[in-house]
Amino acid sequence: MKKLLNKTHFSYTHSLASIGEKMNNTTTKWNPKLYNDKHSFVYNYGEDLINLLDPKRDERILDLGCGSGQLTFKINELAKEVIGIDKSPEMIQDAKSKYKNIEFQVADASNFMFNEKFDVIFSNATLHWVTDYKGAIESMFNNLNPNGKIVLEFGGKGNVQTIVNQLRNSLAKREYLEQSELKLWYFPSIAEYSTELESKGFRVIMAQHFDRPTELADENSGIKDWISMFGNDFFKNVTTNHIEEIKSEVQEMVKSECLIDGKWFADYKRIRVIAIKKNKTLANNV
Numbered sequence: 260m261k262k263l264l265n266k267t268h269f270s271y272t273h274s275l276a277s278i279g280e281k282m283n284n285t286t287t288k289w290n291p292k293l294y295n296d297k298h299s300f301v302y303n304y305g306e307d308l309i310n311l312l313d314p315k316r317d318e319r320i321l322d323l324g325c326g327s328g329q330l331t332f333k334i335n336e337l338a339k340e341v342i343g344i345d346k347s348p349e350m351i352q353d354a355k356s357k358y359k360n361i362e363f364q365v366a367d368a369s370n371f372m373f374n375e376k377f378d379v380i381f382s383n384a385t386l387h388w389v390t391d392y393k394g395a396i397e398s399m400f401n402n403l404n405p406n407g408k409i410v411l412e413f414g415g416k417g418n419v420q421t422i423v424n425q426l427r428n429s430l431a432k433r434e435y436l437e438q439s440e441l442k443l444w445y446f447p448s449i450a451e452y453s454t455e456l457e458s459k460g461f462r463v464i465m466a467q468h469f470d471r472p473t474e475l476a477d478e479n480s481g482i483k484d485w486i487s488m489f490g491n492d493f494f495k496n497v498t499t500n501h502i503e504e505i506k507s508e509v510q511e512m513v514k515s516e517c518l519i520d521g522k523w524f525a526d527y528k529r530i531r532v533i534a535i536k537k538n539k540t541l542a543n544n545v
Contacts, residue, residue, distance in 0.1 A: 324385025328354030369394030387414035415530035461534035481523025482510035
């Protein structure tokens with residue numbers, strides 16, 4: 260089994276003037292059962308990204324942010340080798356229990372290194388959770404072979420803005436000001452992210468930003484379930500009574516925009532990027 264190497268941490272200091280700065284060093288605890296039961300759309304939508312990935316039989320591929328391993332398994336059927344990594348021990352444990360013939364490891368997307376490099380790095384619905392995006396780009400670049408490729412999809416500018424803005428408002432109204440200012444995600448524009456990739460040495464060959472209204476599983480509690488799954492870090496030091504009250508209020512307040520024909524939808528906006536690690540030797544000879 261190939262092991263991760265120790266690596267110097269790539270630090271990136273965010274300039275945060277808000278009073279929520281103290282809360283930003285948070286680690287999300289994932290619930291595999293809730294994820295698989297009510298939020299399977301995450302990996303179901305990712306199946307289309309595998310078509311864009313187009314895995315080859317001679318390729319070694321990293322699934323960055325593999326979650327419970329559903330997409331890793333599909334890639335494994337098409338590629339020479341695939342390894343899945345995720346920061347969540349709970350998700351990695353769930354993946355290992357499902358797919359025993361695939362290698363899964365707990366690792367940080369912003370700070371990882373393998374002995375053997377990859378031909379392709381694939382990532383679905385993960386990189387918006389990595390606020391140290393410079394570290395993530397650095398790690399992807401360093402773990403690719405020359406002319407290696409990244410195929411990425413994650414939340415882009417404006418993602419879940421309706422839900423999150425109301426959640427922040429409901430928290431602030433109850434004087435949970437630090438919680439309301441939490442910087443949990445990184446939702447860049449394609450111009451911003453492409454610039455970051457190019458500054459490291461990638462050549463961006465495709466970049467898209469698009470709307471994807473996403474139907475939620477439960478018609479009665481869709482928005483509340485979404486908050487429980489993806490926004491639970493906002494409720495650090497919030498009383499139990501207020502947590503349930505806030506979730507219900509958010510669902511009610513976004514009804515005009517997110518309840519369509521009796522079904523709840525999250526206002527997703529996604530980025531898709533394909534980029535190549537430039538061969539510096541060839542580039543310098545041109």
